[in-house]
Amino acid sequence: MNQFDVIIVGGGIVGATAACALGRAGVRVAVIEARPPVPVEQQQPDPRVFAITRASERIFRSLGVWEAIAAQDAFAFSDMEVWDARGDGVAHFDCAELGEPYLGHMIEPRIIQTALSGQLESDDNISRFCPARFQSVEIQDENVTVTLEDGQCLTASLLVAADGVRSPVREALGIRTRSHDYNQSSVVALVKTAEPHRDTAWQRFLPGGPLAFLPMQEGWSSIVWTLPTAEAGRIMELDRDAFHEELAAAFAYRLGSVVDSGEREAWPLRRMHAGHYVINRVALIGDAAHAIHPLAGQGVNLGLLDAAALTEVIIAARQGGRDPGALRVLRCYERWRRGDNLLMMSAMDALNRTFSNARSPLGRVRNLGLSLVNGSGLLRQLFMRHAMGLGGDLPSLATVSEEASSSV
Ligand SMILES: Cc1cc2nc3c(=O)[nH]c(=O)nc-3n(C[C@H](O)[C@H](O)[C@H](O)COP(=O)(O)OP(=O)(O)OC[C@H]3O[C@@H](n4cnc5c(N)ncnc54)[C@H](O)[C@@H]3O)c2cc1C
Numbered sequence: 001m002n003q004f005d006v007i008i009v010g011g012g013i014v015g016a017t018a019a020c021a022l023g024r025a026g027v028r029v030a031v032i033e034a035r036p037p038v039p040v041e042q043q044q045p046d047p048r049v050f051a052i053t054r055a056s057e058r059i060f061r062s063l064g065v066w067e068a069i070a071a072q073d074a075f076a077f078s079d080m081e082v083w084d085a086r087g088d089g090v091a092h093f094d095c096a097e098l099g100e101p102y103l104g105h106m107i108e109p110r111i112i113q114t115a116l117s118g119q120l121e122s123d124d125n126i127s128r129f130c131p132a133r134f135q136s137v138e139i140q141d142e143n144v145t146v147t148l149e150d151g152q153c154l155t156a157s158l159l160v161a162a163d164g165v166r167s168p169v170r171e172a173l174g175i176r177t178r179s180h181d182y183n184q185s186s187v188v189a190l191v192k193t194a195e196p197h198r199d200t201a202w203q204r205f206l207p208g209g210p211l212a213f214l215p216m217q218e219g220w221s222s223i224v225w226t227l228p229t230a231e232a233g234r235i236m237e238l239d240r241d242a243f244h245e246e247l248a249a250a251f252a253y254r255l256g257s258v259v260d261s262g263e264r265e266a267w268p269l270r271r272m273h274a275g276h277y278v279i280n281r282v283a284l285i286g287d288a289a290h291a292i293h294p295l296a297g298q299g300v301n302l303g304l305l306d307a308a309a310l311t312e313v314i315i316a317a318r319q320g321g322r323d324p325g326a327l328r329v330l331r332c333y334e335r336w337r338r339g340d341n342l343l344m345m346s347a348m349d350a351l352n353r354t355f356s357n358a359r360s361p362l363g364r365v366r367n368l369g370l371s372l373v374n375g376s377g378l379l380r381q382l383f384m385r386h387a388m389g390l391g392g393d394l395p396s397l398a399t400v401s402e403e404a405s406s407s408v
Helices: 013-023 054-062 066-070 109-122 168-172 229-237 240-250 299-319 327-355 360-375 377-387 402-406
Strands: 006-009 029-032 050-053 075-077 079-084 090-094 104-107 126-129 134-139 144-148 153-156 158-161 177-193 200-206 209-215 220-228 258-261 265-274 282-284
Touching (some): 006 153, 013 029, 013 299, 050 054, 050 299, 066 109, 075 209, 079 360, 109 126, 144 158, 168 282, 220 240, 240 258, 282 327, 299 327, 327 360, 360 377
Parallel strands (some): 006 029, 006 158, 079 200, 158 282
Antiparallel strands (some): 075 104, 079 090, 177 220, 177 258, 209 220
16 A cells, blocks of 8 residues: 655655646655644744745646645746945846746745645645654665654655755765855844835845845735844844844835834755765755755755656656666756756855955955946846746746646
8 A cells, every 4th residue: 555656755845846746647656744734724924935936937837736826925026136235236137128027926935835735635646644754764676665753664666855954864865965054044024114115126235144125915025134143143132123123224224114024033054965866766856955045045946946857857767668766767867957956056155155255355346246247138137037947957847838838
């Protein structure tokens, strides 16, 4: 009874997306998720909101979950503005320049998760073990066996680890990682400003880290305020009025004063990259494979591209009569995604280092760079395409255009 084609440990956004993509292709999947589901009526607003790229939207559309997401609070943003607190460099990006209606959406993770859960429940090819916790794994020549904390054993030809940055599966298998502590934390919250956000994603680079105001419904914004960790701790302790005043001042009152705010959370930041994404019968996707600085809001978007690429490789192998858990098949996925993810991680690192550096020659480079990008239509368009997730070699789930998928 507990024999599957693929076992996925971690039913977060990335793992659940991979399960949906496999289930609809007729693959028998087991999803193991530790967190019990929260009924919709008991859900609280997420203080942390994700910027979801056009590529991720296309993946959700291809899987038939976008309608359920868009019917909730998905907020489309059309412009981005980035500037340096120590200089006059500024870059403005407008979707109209690409002939696009918007650049991306701001969406609470719980809304995406609920839409994906609905899809998982309605697919007979998918069995959910939730709440259930992965305990150990044993790899044989032809199979992989997973044991849960409650003693159940599941077998499949492939195990997918989508169990987050601390990935118990990756740890159990001894897959090495390279990591770096940024000594920064991001304070996140929903805030309301006196002036309208004009559907624009704003980011001001301060010496301690970037401060982003990302547009939401009814004049609210989702903030991601990255600071040295001790400073983030101090900001978390401020009372509401002091928090509003410091936040508005740090943003140079660009959207006026801050007049209201919700619950605050602080997220410590660490970069992590797994030495291998695959070994025989096992593949890592999402944060289990890589954790990236949140300054461009790319983490879950990269994970969704991993999920789409891996499932495409698995489905093609099955159709060609090949074993989807074999290392030579899984290496196609690793070659496809590892380089792209490394490039994005390195770019975020370089931006964070350049903008969080007080040395004055770098200040001139920063401001010159922003002015160069702002003055060149070609560079602006290149930057926007990457921010929309539409650069690089996209999996086919991310290439279906919005018009084509809505007419299906
Ligand atoms: C401040 C901040 C802002 C961010 N903003 C953005 C953004 O705007 N856009 C963006 O794309 N990304 C953003 N990110 C990145 C994003 O949060 C992550 O990339 C994303 O959550 C990773 O998703 P995942 O499904 O891979 O992992 P997770 O969300 O960590 O899911 C892993 C799942 O595995 C389960 N699990 C763990 N252990 C076990 C076990 N033993 N047994 C069973 N299940 C288990 C967990 O319960 C969890 O559900 C941000 C990150 C931070 C810190």
